[in-house]
Structures are given as structure tokens and as C-alpha cells.
Amino acid sequence: MTDQPIVFQSPVKRVIAVPGRVFSFTKRWPIIPLVIMLLIVFGAVFAPVLAPFEPQKGDLRARNIPPVWLDGGDSTHWLGTDNLGRDIYSRMLYGARISLFVAAVAVAFGLVMGTLTGVTAGYYGGMVDEILMRLVDLWSSLPFLLIALIVAISVGPSLGMVIGLLAVSSWSAGSRNIRGEVLSLRNREYVHMARVMNASDVRIILRHLLPNVMHVVIVITTLRTGSMIIAEAGLSFLGVGVPASVPTWGLMIAQGQKFLTTTWWMSIVPGVAIFLIVLSFNFLGDWLRDRFDPRLNQLD
Amino acid sequence: MQKFFIRRLIFAFLTLWSITFVVFGLSRMGPDPLLIYVRDDSYGISEETLEKLRAKWGLDQPFHIQYIKWMGAIVRGDFGESIAAQRPVTKIIAERLPATLQLAAVAWILASIPGVGLGVLSAVKRGSMWDYFTRTLALIGQATPSFWLAILMILLVAVRLEWLPPATKADSTESFMTQASYFVLPALVLGFDPWATYLRLTRSSMLEVLDSEFVKLARAKGVSRTSVIWRHALRNALIQPLTVSALVLASFITGSVFVETVFAWPGIGRLAVQASLDNDFPVLAGVVLLFGTAYVVMNFIADVLYAVIDPRIRYD
Numbered sequence: 187m188t189d190q191p192i193v194f195q196s197p198v199k200r201v202i203a204v205p206g207r208v209f210s211f212t213k214r215w216p217i218i219p220l221v222i223m224l225l226i227v228f229g230a231v232f233a234p235v236l237a238p239f240e241p242q243k244g245d246l247r248a249r250n251i252p253p254v255w256l257d258g259g260d261s262t263h264w265l266g267t268d269n270l271g272r273d274i275y276s277r278m279l280y281g282a283r284i285s286l287f288v289a290a291v292a293v294a295f296g297l298v299m300g301t302l303t304g305v306t307a308g309y310y311g312g313m314v315d316e317i318l319m320r321l322v323d324l325w326s327s328l329p330f331l332l333i334a335l336i337v338a339i340s341v342g343p344s345l346g347m348v349i350g351l352l353a354v355s356s357w358s359a360g361s362r363n364i365r366g367e368v369l370s371l372r373n374r375e376y377v378h379m380a381r382v383m384n385a386s387d388v389r390i391i392l393r394h395l396l397p398n399v400m401h402v403v404i405v406i407t408t409l410r411t412g413s414m415i416i417a418e419a420g421l422s423f424l425g426v427g428v429p430a431s432v433p434t435w436g437l438m439i440a441q442g443q444k445f446l447t448t449t450w451w452m453s454i455v456p457g458v459a460i461f462l463i464v465l466s467f468n469f470l471g472d473w474l475r476d477r478f479d480p481r482l483n484q485l486d
Numbered sequence: 487m488q489k490f491f492i493r494r495l496i497f498a499f500l501t502l503w504s505i506t507f508v509v510f511g512l513s514r515m516g517p518d519p520l521l522i523y524v525r526d527d528s529y530g531i532s533e534e535t536l537e538k539l540r541a542k543w544g545l546d547q548p549f550h551i552q553y554i555k556w557m558g559a560i561v562r563g564d565f566g567e568s569i570a571a572q573r574p575v576t577k578i579i580a581e582r583l584p585a586t587l588q589l590a591a592v593a594w595i596l597a598s599i600p601g602v603g604l605g606v607l608s609a610v611k612r613g614s615m616w617d618y619f620t621r622t623l624a625l626i627g628q629a630t631p632s633f634w635l636a637i638l639m640i641l642l643v644a645v646r647l648e649w650l651p652p653a654t655k656a657d658s659t660e661s662f663m664t665q666a667s668y669f670v671l672p673a674l675v676l677g678f679d680p681w682a683t684y685l686r687l688t689r690s691s692m693l694e695v696l697d698s699e700f701v702k703l704a705r706a707k708g709v710s711r712t713s714v715i716w717r718h719a720l721r722n723a724l725i726q727p728l729t730v731s732a733l734v735l736a737s738f739i740t741g742s743v744f745v746e747t748v749f750a751w752p753g754i755g756r757l758a759v760q761a762s763l764d765n766d767f768p769v770l771a772g773v774v775l776l777f778g779t780a781y782v783v784m785n786f787i788a789d790v791l792y793a794v795i796d797p798r799i800r801y802d
Contacts, residue, residue, distance in 0.1 A: 320497070327501050328508065329781050331740045332774040335762040336509055339770065340516035416631045423633050424747060424759050439634055443748065446641050454641070457634035465629035 216473045219466035226463050230282035237276035238262070241433045244270035250449045268438075268452045269445050277433040278459060284345070284422075284434045285460070289414040291349045296356030297407050304361040305391055305399065308368025319365065322358040330355040331420070338426035348427050352414055360406035367399045401478035409471035412464035419460050435460055490793055498786040505778040506560065509771055510553050519545050522767035523569050560775065566768035570761075575772040579754055583776075585655055586746070586753030589676060590738045592669050597677035597734070598684055602727055605688025609696060609723075610715055621689075624682035632741055636675045636748035643671060653749045672749040676741045680734040684727050692723040725795050732788035739777045 229236060249271035254264040265275040307318040334351050341347055371377065372395075380390050421427030422436030430437060435456040442452025513522050520540055524531070540546050544555060559566065565575035608617040644652035656665040695701060696719050704718045742755035750756070754773050761769035 323497070324501055324504060327782060327785050328505060329739060329774070329778055331743055332758065332777055333508060333512065335758055335770060336512045336767075336774060337515075338762050339765050339767065340513045340519070340522050342516065342521070412629065419631055420633065420744060423631075424743070424762075426759075426762055436631075439631075439637065443637055446637065446645055450641050450645075453634070453637045457631070457638065460631055460634065461626075461629050464631075465626070468625065468629055 216466075216470050219469040219473075222462050222466045223470070226282055226459070227286060229279045230286050233276075233279040233283055237273075237279045239273035239276040241272065241277045241280040242431070244268075244272040246271050253451055253455070256451075265455050266449075266451050268441065269449050274438075274452065274455055277438060278435070278456060281433045281435045281438060281456065282459070284428055284432060285415050285418055285463075288345070288349050288352060288418045288428075289411050292352035292356050292414050292418075293407055293411050295353035296359065296410060297403060299357035300360035300406070301364055301396075301399070301403055303357070304364025305368050305395060307361070308365040309372060309387070309391055309395065311369075311372075315365070319362070322361045325358040328355075331417075334421055335424075335426055343426055343429050345428050345432070348418060348421055351421075352417055355417075356410055356414060359410060360403065363402050363406060364399050367402050368395055371395055371398055401474075405471055405475045405478060408467055408474055412467035412471070415460060415464055415467070419456075487793065491790065494786060494789050494793075498782050501782050501785075502779060505782070506557060506775065507553075509774055509778075510556055513767055513771070514549060514552070522765060525765045565772040565775075568761075568769045569766045570764045570769070575768050578757070578769060579772055579776060582752060582754045582757050585751060586742055586755060589669065589672055589745070589751060589753060590735065590742065592673040593677035593738065593741075594680070594731075594735065596673050597680035598727075598731070601681040601684025602688045602724070605685045605727070606692055606715065606720055606723075608685065609689045609692035612693065620685060624685050627678050627682040630678075631744075632675055632679065633744040633748050635678060636672070636745055639671050639675060640748070653751075655752055672745050672751055675748075676738060676745045679741065680737060683730065683734060687727045687730055688723060691726045692719060695719045695723045698722075729788060729791040729795060732784045732791065736781050736784035736788075739781055 245267075248260075248263065248267050249269055251263050251267040251271075252259050253266040253274075254261050256266075259266070263273050263275065265273075265278065267273055268277075303318050303322065307315040330351065337347055337351060377390060377394055380394050385393075418427060419434070419436030419439070422434040423440045425437075425440065427436060428434050438456040439453045442449065442454070442456075445452055513519070516522070520536060520543075523543060524536075524539065544552055547555075563576065565579075567573065568575055568578055571578060604620050608620045611617055640652045643649050650670050651668050652671075654668065656668040658665070696715075701714060701719055704714050709718070739755075742751075742753060743758060744755075745751065746753045746756035747759050754776070758770055758773040758777075761767075761773065
């Protein structure tokens with residue numbers, strides 16, 4: 187990520203531009219994204235309690251019921267049913283579990299690995315830095331979607347495979363930013379002082395450097411989560427992700443595609459959910475970035 | 487510069503080699519390597535036949551021997567024969583490649599010109615309604631999975647409004663307009679994300695340039711506003727979006743897999759997905775290596791372009 191110079195904006199313009207005020211309000215305090223995220227996380231965690239129907243059990247007499255706000259909608263199935271009469275709301279709740287779980291594990295792995303390599307490369311410099319950064323370069327130039335297609339036929343689709351793939355694909359993303367941050371901290375007074383006081387490398391990294399790069403880590407993690415959710419849904423959509431016996435948002439979109447002329451909400455409802463949660467994560471990430479570190483900001 | 491170029495070239499080859507290693511290694515990683523050629527629900531095949539098949543594809547040999555043999559064939563341009571179609575992989579890919587390239591070309595035009603244009607507009611009219619509108623659209627683009635956007639477009643434009651055909655590519659015997667109409671939806675979906683990238687980059691580099699001394703000088707000299715924006719500023723602001731073009735084209739690889747699958751486009755992205763569902767390893771490996779090569783080449787071009795434009799990078 188290249189450093190962008192900060193462009194100063196005249197305060198007068200900001201007051202005049204009304205849409206700007208609305209925009210900057212949501213940026214100042216991301217209530218809407220947080221509420222959406224909390225709702226979806228809540229729904230995922232308590233899916234067995236909240237779901238009115240079994241996600242995989244269909245009732246053929248109740249098939250193709252549209253959502254409640256359309257003609258013919260029924261309040262017992264407020265998001266409608268699919269072509270096999272399965273309740274879409276219940277499937278959405280269970281699907282949220284997969285999406286969030288996969289994204290959380292993959293991002294957590296990426297977070298630990300990315301921080302570890304970034305801090306090590308930045309702190310030690312020299313050969314260590316060179317090797318680790320080349321490795322990061324190499325890793326980010328591997329086409330992971332295509333690699334997923336190969337793993338899907340050799341190992342077979344499974345939840346573990348999807349998590350593993352996304353985890354190993356995600357670690358290199360933040361590594362470079364974290365390294366850059368550590369490079370700038372390494373020669374600060376307090377780090378030199380710590381060294382003079384005979385602090386070990388591990389102690390300097392854990393006590394003095396890590397807390398000061400946490401803001402970068404948090405921003406990158408938030409922004410990565412959205413793309414992980416999309417990636418998981420993409421693999422399920424192609425039929426090479428989580429096995430078809432588990433309801434996932436990507437799979438639901440794929441199943442609905444065949445019925446676009448009749449039961450179109452089968453595809454649209456899960457897509458809206460993905461869109462909302464990814465948008466929320468991106469908004470939150472942007473907001474955190476503006477708060478913590480305007481230098482990371484590429485939009486302005 | 488020469489040293490930088492050679493270093494990058496070596497790195498590109500190293501990446502390419504690791505892709506072949508990853509492709510081959512992963513294909514032999516499963517519990518039974520025969521799965522990459524035969525679906526595990528193929529009932530009625532006797533154990534004896536399975537053994538024969540293993541021997542036929544050399545699966546009974548040690549890993550490194552298999553890899554060397556496979557690599558040797560690849561280097562000679564022999565990608566083997568498709569399991570499903572019983573034809574050479576290179577022939578199948580050659581038939582399908584033009585459709586993918588055509589779609590990517592159209593998508594690139596649809597992404598770059600409006601992306602750069604709107605980026606300029608949004609920088610010049612910074613803080614206006616128009617600026618917020620385009621930036622919100624770009625933000626929405628980042629949060630929309632391409633395959634879902636594709637379905638949404640089919641539903642709205644093709645099924646509901648019936649303006650455009652829903653899917654596939656027209657026969658080459660059809661009239662130009664008919665053929666073009668089949669391109670619109672897939673190209674728009676494929677180009678949406680790159681469009682947002684162009685918009686963002688043009689906007690930020692345009693803001694930077696508009697703030698620079700030479701633009702102020704041009705204005706002070708009395709050069710017209712249009713000329714300052716389009717002749718002085720844009721020329722300098724275009725550098726960054728241009729260098730990113732190589733990466734944008736690389737992102738079409740992932741994009742084309744989804745877009746071609748949804749639109750039933752007869753290109754190689756869909757071929758890869760089909761091969762994965764058919765357990766057709768030779769075809770899949772062929773497409774992955776082709777895409778991988780394109781990816782590496784595009785990254786290499788982007789790196790070199792950056793270095794040509796910005797000398798600081800060479801001494802990194």
C-alpha cells in the first residue's frame with residue numbers, strides 16, 4: 187500500500203454539502219453497520235432456538251411461498267420457502283453460522299500469521315525481512331480460487347478444507363502493512379531504551395511493538411472479514427465449498443438460479459444478507475481506519 | 487533498472503514454478519489420488535480395473551517421479567487428454583479461450599473509460615452530490631459478490647424487463663447487434679469491480695495532481711478550466727490507473743470463473759468449474775496453469791511499469 191498524501195478539505199464545503207453531512211455522520215459513528223452485524227451474529231449463534239423450522243426439511247405442500255411482503259406471502263414463512271418447501275428464514279440462520287464461522291477462523295489464522303511474519307520481518311530486517319517479504323509476494327501471486335478447484339477434486343469438499351484454504355490464502359495480506367509499521371517504530375527512543383535496559387527481543391516485540399501495531403492489525407482484520415465471507419460464499423456457489431448437505435448462503439444462491447423465473451427470492455434473499463454483512467464490515471473497517479490511522483486511507 | 491528487471495523476471499519464474507508444484511502437490515494430497523480422474527460415486531468398477539487405471543496414469547509410482555514426468559510433458563506443451571471429452575486438453579482450451587478473451591476485452595473497455603471519466607468528475611466536483619453518489623456505488627460494488635450481481639442483473643434486465651438475453655454467447659452466424667447484446671450483461675458484471683478500482687484510483691491521484699504547483703501555475707496563467715483538468719492534470723493523474731490495468735486484467739481471471747458460470751458463457755473459466763465437478767484433472771490443471779501464467783505475467787508487467795514510472799521502487 188503506497189502512502190497517499192492527506193488532502194485537506196475546506197471546512198466550509200463540508201457544511202454546505204448536505205449529502206456529505208449524512209455520509210460523514212455514518213462515518214463518525216457506525217451505528218447501522220454495528221446493528222446489522224450484531225443481528226446477524228445473534229441469529230447465527232442462536233439459530234437452533236430462533237429457527238422456526240428444520241433447515242433441511244421441506245414441506246412440499248408449502249413450496250414456492252413468496253416472502254411476506256409479496257402477494258401470496260405467508261407470515262409463518264416470512265422470508266418465503268424454496269422449491270422444496272424449506273423455510274428460507276431458517277436456512278438463512280443456519281447459513282449465517284457457516285459464513286461467520288469460516289470467516290472468523292480464516293481471519294483469525296491470517297491475523298496471527300500476518301502479525302507474526304510482519305513483526306518478525308520488520309523487527310529483524312536484513313535477510314529475515316528479505317526472505318519473508320519474498321514469501322509474502324509469492325503467496326499473494328498464487329490464484330487461490332483455482333487452487334480451491336483442485337483441492338475440491340483431490341480432497342473432496344468439506345468444511346475443514348474451506349477453512350484451511352481461506353486461512354492460508356489470507357495471511358499474507360496484512361503482513362506488509364504491519365512490517366511497514368514496525369519498521370517505523372523500530373528506531374523510536376523507547377525501543378532503544380528498552381534495549382539498553384537489557385530487554386530481550388521477545389519482550390520488546392510483545393511489550394513495546396505489538397501494542398503499537400494493534401491498530402493496523404484491527405483495521406486490516408475488519409476489512410479482510412468481508413472478503414472472506416464473499417470468498418466462502420463463492421466457493422459454495424461453485425459447488426466446491428462446504429458440502430451441499432449443509433445450508434450455506436452461497437449454495438442457496440446457486441440453487442435459486444434455476445428458478446429465477448418463478449421462485450426468484452431463493453437467490454435474492456441470501457445475496458442481500460451477504461451484501462449487508464460485507465458492507466457493514468467494510469464500513470466499520472473504513473471507520474476504524476479513519477479513527478486510528480488516516481495514512482492507511484486510500485479512498486481520500 | 488536492468489538489475490531490477492532481472493530480479494523480477496527470476497521471481498516471476500519462481501512463482502510459476504511454485505504454481506506447478508502447488509497444483510501437482512495438491513492433486514496428489516487426497517486420500518486416493520485416483521479421485522482426480524474418477525468420481526468416487528463410480529459404482530461397479532472392479533478393484534482390478536481401478537488398479538489398471540492407476541497404472542495407466544502412473545499413480546503407482548513415487549511422488550517425485552510422477553512430478554518430473556508431468557512437468558516434462560507440460561514443458562513440451564503436452565497437457566494430456568481430457569477424461570470427460572477424450573480429446574487433447576490443448577485443443578479444448580484453444581477452442582474456448584477466444585470467448586473468454588473477448589468477454590474480458592469488452593469488460594475492460596466498459597470498466598476503464600467510465601471508471602476514469604467518473605473518477606475525474608468526482609475529483610473535480612469533490613464533496614458534491616455526484617461525488618458521493620459514485621463513491622457510494624463503488625462501495626456497494628466492493629460488497630456485492632459478482633455471482634449474485636450477475637443473477638440480479640439476469641432477473642431484472644433479462645427476465646423482468648426482457649431487454650437483453652439472459653445468458654450464453656450468440657452464434658457467430660448471428661447479426662452483429664444480436665451478438666453484441668449477449669455481451670452486455672456478462673461484461674458489465676465482470677467489469678463492475680474493476681470500474682470501482684479505476685474510479686477510486688483516478689479520483690485519488692487526480693486530487694493529488696489538482697493540488698500540485700504546476701496546476702496552480704497553469705490556472706494562474708489563465709488556462710481554461712477544461713484544459714487544466716483534461717490536458718494538464720489528467721495526463722499526470724492517469725499514471726496510477728494505467729499501471730494498475732495489469733492487475734485489473736489479472737482480477738478478471740477470478741471474475742471470469744464466476745461470471746462465465748452464471749451466464750453459461752463458453753469460455754475457460756466455466757471449463758475449469760466443469761472440470762472440477764467432473765473430476766477431470768488434465769483439463770483443470772491445463773486451465774489453472776494457463777490462468778496462473780497469465781496472472782504471473784500481468785503481475786510482472788505491473789511491477790515493471792511501476793518501476794519505469796517511479797524510480798524509487800527500483801532501489802527498494
